[in-house]
Amino acid sequence: MKERLLIVEDDEAIANILKEHLEKEGYEINWSSTGKEGLEDFKKYQFGLVMIDIMLPEMDGFTLCKNIRWINEDIPIIIVSAKQTDMDKVKGLKIGADDYVTKPFSLTEVSARVEAHLRRYRKTDRGSISNEKLVFKKGLIIIPEERKVTIEEKEIQVTLKEFELLQLMAQNPNKVFSKEELYQHIWQSVDVEGNNTVTVHIKELREKLRDSSKNPDFIQTVWGTGYKFIGENIYET
Template identity: 70%
Template sequence: MGEKLLIVEDDEAIAGILKEHLQKEGYDIVWSSGGKEGLEDFKNGDFDLVILDLMLPEMDGFSLCKNIRWLDKEVPIIIVSARQEDFDKVKGLKLGADDYITKPFSLVEVSARVEAHLRRFRNTNFSSDSNTGINFLHGLTVFPEGNSVFLNGEEISLTSKEFQLLNLMMQNPNKIFSKEELYENIWENIDISGNNTVTVHIKALREKLKDSIKNPDFIQTVWGVGYKFIGERII
């Protein structure tokens, strides 16, 4: 099959069992031992499915699930957790998880759930064309796969963080992101002292996009809350 799976689990024994079993099933497995590491691995890889625990160091599974779903709307996410309360299951599913398996689990059940979600993913997934840009009114064109941005036909030189900020908000139009959420996703850190870092990068991004704070075309400040992308896409 060759599908690539990400397992985010801090219990080395459980992770080892899952990894060995799924590798025997023919999957390519990457293991992350913490939430922050898992988010970094997800950003740097091209995964077909994610399996994650809820009790993780540095960034818990709920936050990781939320951040992954912002980055990718389609990749299947399966939570495997010892938490059996309905509240946790509902919260995980509302954050974008596709399935919830409680520990202890059957390896046969895990295989069946993985295959079922991958089957759906295969039917809906398609390859992105790096040569196809996403166009917005007021002259903005973004190439997500090529990490490039053009304004009125001229390429804009963005830093890696500036591009990630723009791409994240663009992929989630009209969603209000708090500074904490942006810092958590882009800098992979939950330290709220990073709020000023976000402010500085948003300011620089706006300047490069020639976007007015008072009458923005792309990034709107929601005072006291955060920012949202309001660009009107041209279909």
């Protein structure tokens, strides 16, 4: 059974060429025309591989790649771009892309690279980290499939955005997220100066988790930057 692939490309002509070619190869294709739409689709469906252009409206390809990596650290990502400088290629690979194909491209080469990356991915654990239960000391358990959070075996009521913030940070422990990155990833929009949305949601989360801002067990403020999750993991199932 062939894989479902995600193509994020704002040029309809190029997207159609890739889509038609890969569908002939037996793949199921989803096409997104903006970075924001691509992130929404990635969260909604299960994909085997993602192909991303760099110059995208609403959210550029580099930012999209980074956001996808926060959700799934293993899925193959191929950047397909007209940008051919070594600097762009290095930047793409550093933020998590597995490969970089320059336009104009050979469809035969694209097929070969897609199949090669899928073979590697099939050999790894395909379970997305977004579906793994996370268990931490101090009694915190996060169950993504049920969108459930418990503290010392008592469920606490969190909003959807609060849950998504907690899940993202808990799945990327000790990674410092800026408020702008959190807002862009969770609200899928560009942060504006004076927007306290993230701050307010973190404050509410801390109160519900009974987590002190001065001596936190879970969410630590990184002054001048943002926040990071410091909970001590016990195991994941």
